[in-house]
Amino acid sequence: MIFRTMSVQRQNIPDKISDAINRVDAFDKCTGKTKYINDFKFDGMLYAKTLRSTRPRAKIKSIHIPELPDGYYIVDKNDVPGRNRVKILIYDQPFFAEDVVNYIGEPILLVVGPHREKILHILSQIEVNYEDLEPVLTMDDALSADSPRIFGRDNCFVDYKYYKGNPEKAFANAQKIIQRTYRTGYQEHIYIEPQGVIGLFEDGKIKVYGSIQCPYYVKRALAEGLDFDEDKIRVIQVATGGAFGGKEEYPSIIAGQVAFASIKTKRPVKLILDRKEDIIATTKRHPSITHYRTALDENNNIIAMDVDIKFNAGAYAGLSDVVLQRGMFSAAGVYNVPNIIVRGRAVCTNNVPAGAFRGFGAPQVFFAVESHFDEIAEEIGENPLDFRMRHIIKKGERTSTGGILRQEVKLPQMVERVNELSHIRNKWKRYSEQKGSIRRGIGISMFYHGCGFTGKGEEIIQGKATLRKYPDGKVEILVSNVEMGQGALTALRKIVARTLQIPIQDVIYENPDTDRVPDSGPTVASRTVMIVGGLLKKCAEEMKSRWNQQDKMEISRVYKHPDYIQWDQEAMCGDAYPTYSWGINVVEIKVDTITYEITPEKVWAIFDVGIPIDEKMLRGQFDGGIVQGLGYAYMEIMQSSNGKLIQDSITDYIIPTANDVPEIVSETIDNPYEYGPFGAKCAGELPFVGAAPALASAVRNALHTEISQIPITPEMLMKICEKNK
């Protein structure tokens, strides 16, 4: 069974690729026709609910299960036919806990049956007898010598270091050394659709439907957990109600669970997390502590940096290794720092595992580096904009990992444009001299996002895209990349339709099904348009050249990095990314110095994403990313206390609503990338990265104070300001 996604509205593609068209999925989504995972029912389908650990670290001594009514089942570690480990980067988290649990929310077993109320009743009667072990709850604890070892010898999943130039010598010659520490908190994705999957076991073959970003990640995890041949596993993505990275690695766990359950019960099994479970148990943005030590010469130019980055990875490794790397490669920001040494650690603690989230490690470090630039400028008495401008990296110069920037860096033009729009130079000076209880502030951030996978990632994946022509003149896109709200269904169709000069309704693109589509890689790293769209454009060009000769044809392309890319993973040296997208944000705020409430008033944003594939869809990414980033900066508070999340519901965890969002003015600047389709680069994550540092910068401007932590809560501001008085 293939779920036809929608009837696509007739639209011709404009000559200029950036000119907007309407999304192909808008009508079905508005009218409730789009089916999400929880909307599917299968004959005889059972429901599942998870029993989770209530302890941050404990041995499971015994589990008391009540007598089960007919038709109800327990599915646990004993029902895993293959290896009880979810393969993400390493084999770490079990599908179901074995003899120990390592975080609150860790899955222990499923109760499966026909009626949900009865399932809840059974769950409430299960008693787990734990023997508590001493947990490691914070990064400081994990790194102290006398705490328990919960991973390896040092409680670090990874401990990396890279450098450029000769930092030691530069520090020895420094006229001034400035040090600061920056902290960021958890962030929860709050995709509005909670995670969910359905497993079916039919004729010796497992089928899993799900709200997922990466069908082939799920497939590979299932192959290990089931010990099945790959041709006995089929993974089908269904309409996905938001993901933001949250449905990158986590769905592999629950996909395995429903697969085991459907084998045991011989029935389709549906598992939908409720919101509270989704918050407690699924991945978050890594909390971070970043220390900067920066050396200045006699002209107050930065000559060296020593950066120490720590990410709280939680109890299992997940994707923390690569999230951390992206953070580490952001350590110098958009600046040319001639000598730099960067250490990064992903620290194991008995908390919910952190993972992929829009920006993927970069937002934490960009908050730190941009804050540090503000605070250095303040200390040397310079305008933060001018101080940044003196250090902006240029084409031909080397990034922190020693890669050469081959494309023009248009930040100087972007700064001029953002100043024209926002008058930041004048306002910054004016607001610095304010008195009174209601203050205004304006702040800036400059940032990039490395396009596609870090390092050799794209070379390892070797994404393959296929384009198929049918005799009726229709063309089908066959890729494993998914629509999760970002617009893939429309953008990839647009690239193909524009290249073939056919109307968009003649391009078919169904939600991926691993039995039908090649592995074009996961829907992550802002890679779908640039990498997979680039492959499809090549397929379409080839197809066009033979269009009239062949009724039926199928053309595939496999990704290969441009020849110039050099990367040494051991030394972390070379081109960390094939190219970069760039951004500048200016945020203007109002702060009430009696209540310490912050109100964002207006945001101006300029982005270089190469050539926009669709201006309207991009604005959706810009607005959405910025608002999510503003939430990260001052609203979205999530803390762990004794391994338990204090804000564990959507009532307690606050995200921006229509009453909280400011006006946002965004523009793009063209800067075509030779190897992207129509010159496009990455765009999905970039707009998230700059909002928090720009807001923090505005708070500094309004209140003349250091801000070393996000989210910036009224309580925190009050403490800082009272201390400064």
Added chain:
Amino acid sequence: MKSQNDKITFILNGEKVSYAGNPMDRLVDVLRENFEFTGVKEGCGEGECGACSVLLDGKNVPSCIIPVATVQNKEIYTVEGLREVKMFQILVNSFADAGAVQCGFCTPGMMISAYALLQSNNNPTDDEIREAISGNFCRCTGMNMIIEAIKLAVNRLGETE
């Protein structure tokens, strides 16, 4: 055996229906499971996110915190029941044209709240629009394009009058 009197009867998308299950069942489950109106989405189960919004006698309410018993003799509309209504169609076109739809999971609830607003106010201010949809979370769009979509619908409704 339950008598006719044990049933909850109400008007659902223009048709008289009855429900014989537990009167404390959540309206969202009854609408989705028993009547298969899956345009009603569940996002949080605690009345915060607005994805499950439906019209209850013309007002937008979160159906996840409403026991079905309370809708006895009342009128419920989900997006499925509004597809042929002109004002709703104008809203749909405006959402599509303004780029107000991304993942789409909040969208049906958002449409319900926008529809409820326009039914009671044919010329809302920006602040009234913001307030009307402030109980509908959207994590994708950043909200401004949704606000613009509703303004576009207001203009189009004005033109058609």
